[in-house]
Amino acid sequence: MKDFEYAAAATLDEAVSLLAARGERAKILAGGTDIIVQLREGLREADLVVDVKKIPEIMTYRFDPASGLSLGAAVPCYRIYEDGDVAAAYPALADAARIIGGWQIQSRASIGGNLCNSSPAADSIPALIALGAACKIAGPEGMRSVPVEQFCTSPGKNVLRRGELLVSIQFPPPAAKSGSHYLRFIPRNEMDIAVVGAGAWLRMQDGVIAEGRIGLAAVAPTPKLAEQASRFLAGKPASEETFRQAGELARQSASPISDMRGPAQYRLHLVGVLTRRALAKAAERAGA
Amino acid sequence: MGKKLHVTTTINGEQVEFLCEARQSLLEVLRDVLGLTGAKEGCNNGNCGACTVLFDGLPVDSCLVLGVEAEGATIQTVEGIACDGRLHPLQQCFLEGAALQCGVCTPGFLVAAKALLDKHPHATEEQIRFELSGNLCRCTGYDKIVRAVMEAAKEMTHA
Structure with missing residues (x-):
């Protein structure tokens, strides 16, 4: 693997400015289960890897039956299916989180990472689309929201622009019946x-x-x-x-x-x- | 060679400091920098589980973690499973049940199985097979491995 610089951003602002300064040459590191393989195999290249797991908004989730689920982009899969309330409110999400790789992968890999990897075969994305979820994106111009079904643009590509990163995925409150x-x-x-x-x-x-x-x-x-x-x-x-x-x-x-x-x-x-x-x-x- | 980064972490209960390049995986650091060669490099892309270690108590593929990400973490490798010179029941059952042939997958299976039994002491055969699906073995056909884990579970819950 070619060497790169490593930076663990502590805040969203810090991540945005690191990503904005380096553009395509910077890559985001969440669970690492896709990006580390891609860097190793030369499928993607980076001069700078920005670890986002120290950013609170990206590593936490909040569920309230009245307002829905806000799922930090790098929250690992296992935390979803191990939370009985979240799994009961969004069963399709828990189904997907439980079958992305094995336990070792689910300890690290995140739903946000699955989205940003933008594989046509991504397991979590059909569940997110079915559940009507939206992507909350931070960037140099502030926050914006994109429906999940509009996030991916082609294999491995998505709507994220220079300096932008996925912060969280927003799910509507679970409806009765x-x-x-x-x-x-x-x-x-x-x-x-x-x-x-x-x-x-x-x-x-x-x-x-x-x-x-x-x-x-x-x-x-x-x-x-x-x-x-x-x-x-x-x-x-x-x-x-x-x-x-x-x-x-x-x-x-x-x-x-x-x-x-x-x-x-x-x-x-x-x-x-x-x-x-x-x-x-x-x-x-x-x-x- | 890239710039070396200083990392402080805890491995098998001891505080450890090491220097590594950002691109080095935790697996490379364990094996090449720290001489802990228990974790094996199988596929080096997250499919086989031969490099499984516990990272803050969770099984992870150490080939998919950067060494620098270990800063402040607690890591347990297969070297830390035996206690005071006595094999862990899983290790004993793997030996007695001949649950290995070439042995490359064994450290990963032991670490993942330990995590499983710590979490689910009464794991069923189906649970064991599902939770160990991230560990591949190309010799045994899995049956002896699953039986060894079930045997260890029995011993550990009766102990």
Whole structure:
């Protein structure tokens, strides 16, 4: 690995000015489970690595059923699924946090890091999209907010500009009679990259689905919101037939490639199956 | 060679100071700077778990932690598992159950399994298999490893 300078920023302002001064030559270090590998293998280069784990806003989270969850960008995955209140309020998030790598990875890796790595196959992003989360970004011009489904722009790339960093991910308060789920298909039992990932969130009202959201991974250059399939759910009964039709619509929004993890046709098939299963589990959790 | 940084940390209960370059992983520091060669370099990219150490009590892949990140941390390696010259029940059960062949994955399995049993003394077979999924073994087929951990759990809870 090429050597670099290391700086542990103590505040957001310090991180922003370090990143603004060095631009592309500076890289952010959160859990390190992606960036250290990428620097070692020459996939990304840095003259300066800015460790953000000493910044309080980035390493803490706050959950209040009335105002929602503010999840610091570098909070490690294990803290999410070990907090029973957070896991119960945002089950799709806990599902994803529990299957990103193994325990060793979950001790360090964060949801914010998963977002900023911006892999098309990122496990947490479909869950974040389904849950309607937004990214809180700090930069030289102050704070701004971007919906998660607009954060990634192409494989490995996102909307962060020079000097900007992801501070936290904001989740709306858990709605009554709502439920969510994330699942993926991998050929192994654990420890693999998704062939396809699907996240679903549903809110029930008066015996039917009031609204729903479906997020997909590994079927396009970025994780994405299956818009048509999501809209279709409103007003429908929480039935196998509804979920099957939503799966069909989700397939239409997918544009997968063929690669070592699977051919495009197979991925399209998986989109239908996983969307249906994610919705069924979300509905079960919503008490439908 | 890059500038050396001074780091103070606690390893296996002792305060340790070392110098390292920013690019050096904790694994490189442990093995090449401090001579603690228990943690092994398998894949060097976070897949195999052979380099597992406890970092502030949590299992981590030391190949995915920078040495400088150890500043102020508490680290436990496989060298710190045996106590007063006596093997830990996990080590004893691995030996008695022949839960290793080439041995490269063993230190990582021991550290991860210790973390698991410290947290879940009555871990089920399924829990053991799930929580140790970050440790790969290319010799044993895992079964003897899982059985050794179950045996150690039994001994530790009866002790």
